[in-house]
Amino acid sequence: MTEQQTGDVPSARPYYQPPSLTGRPQPANLADILERVLDKGIIIAGDIRVNLLDIELLTIKLRLLVVSVDKAEEMGIDWWKHDPMLTVRERGLDEENRELRERLAQLEGTPDDEEGGQDEGDGSARGRQSAGSRSRGDA
Amino acid sequence: MSDMPPAPTSADGPEPSVPVSDTATNSATNPATDTVTDSSTGQGSEQGTGRYLYAVCRRLPPGALQGVHGLSGEPLELVEHGDLVAVVSTVPLASFGEDALRRNLEDLSWLESVVRGHDDVVQAVAAHGPVAPMRLATICFDDDAVRARLRQWAVDLGYVLDRVTGSAEWSVKLLELAPQAEALEEAEAPASGAEYLRRRKAAVEQRAASSASAADVADDIHATLACRAKASRQLPPQDPRLSGLSGTMVLNAAYLVPDVDAAEFTAALDELRGRYPSLLIDARGPWPPYSFAMLGQP
Structure with missing residues (x-):
């Protein structure tokens, strides 16, 4: 890949933006405002029945983007596409780690068989590995 | 109309x-x-x-x-x-x-x-x-x-x-930019799939370790701010594309701060920024008390 040198910025990642200045009141960013208006505030049932589950699903979708885009997806993990009820807190780095170890163990153990589920590479991956089932998405 | x-x-x-x-x-x-x-x-x-x-x-x-x-x-x-x-x-x-x-x-x-x-x-x-x-x-x-x-x-x-x-809500987020993980990603191409996965594993573990220390810092910051507020709540981390904030959000909290204590609260924020210069502390307020307006709360 030949890249033109357009300045002294060395291959900045396209989505990276410098953090905004802090410490003073600013116009609300969309995440802040959605978080509050959609997810907080007084709940009184009006005459128009809003399906709160719909709203919760939406906010959960927004939350899932936090972990999905930067971390899970780049590792080829797509559990979040199948199980929208999982929250960020329930799926921390520990699980991400475990998922990765499982995949590593599978790849090293049986490079031509994704369904193999052998577990030789990393002892800490044991326990999750059973009956060739590595997907948590449809658990 | x-x-x-x-x-x-x-x-x-x-x-x-x-x-x-x-x-x-x-x-x-x-x-x-x-x-x-x-x-x-x-x-x-x-x-x-x-x-x-x-x-x-x-x-x-x-x-x-x-x-x-x-x-x-x-x-x-x-x-x-x-x-x-x-x-x-x-x-x-x-x-x-x-x-x-x-x-x-x-x-x-x-x-x-x-x-x-x-x-x-x-x-x-x-x-x-x-x-x-x-x-x-x-x-x-x-x-x-x-x-x-x-x-x-x-x-x-x-x-x-x-x-x-007499109170308002303040939003405080703590962001960690995780430069080590990025540096590792910039390294030369892996020779094999297994090598790639080993690197990924190392990167994730490195990230996990730094997140652990960031979590301790987040606890310290939250405790420092919570004791200057009438009430506090921790919220889920936000999507960087919606918040405009890059890095890993290790704390996203809301504080109900009495107006008379607002200056003390912002002073505490400044002090925390001095204590943790490598972390980004994003504070916004005052907000209407969205996170603290709930029916049936004791």
């Missing part, structure tokens, strides 16, 4: 809704212009109009909301019961009916315009005293229905208003 808001039709409503500004000539009290006199016309259908509740407060000074408009530029009006005041405006059920909402809530640009419009009104009310913000899309058919909610929830709403009086 010649749209007329719906008016109360029954005589048992003790107080008619009142226009917020002196210039609002299309008073909601004029029954001749009523478009939703028969509640069955609006029920379950996408026709007619509804009354959108933004917030409940105590009595506002005259003209307090002058110059502030509701969704779609509709005038704001007040529905009163006792010392409680609901700030409302008229919305078309074509957009805010049940079916329409189900569709529209999934449309992020529609949602953004409505949440911002909702927040604009809540902010304007908050400038005049304690406010209990409603959750998005709290909609009644008419002012009588709004008043019935005020009557039903009067005690709880009064408690919420007492609880937030």
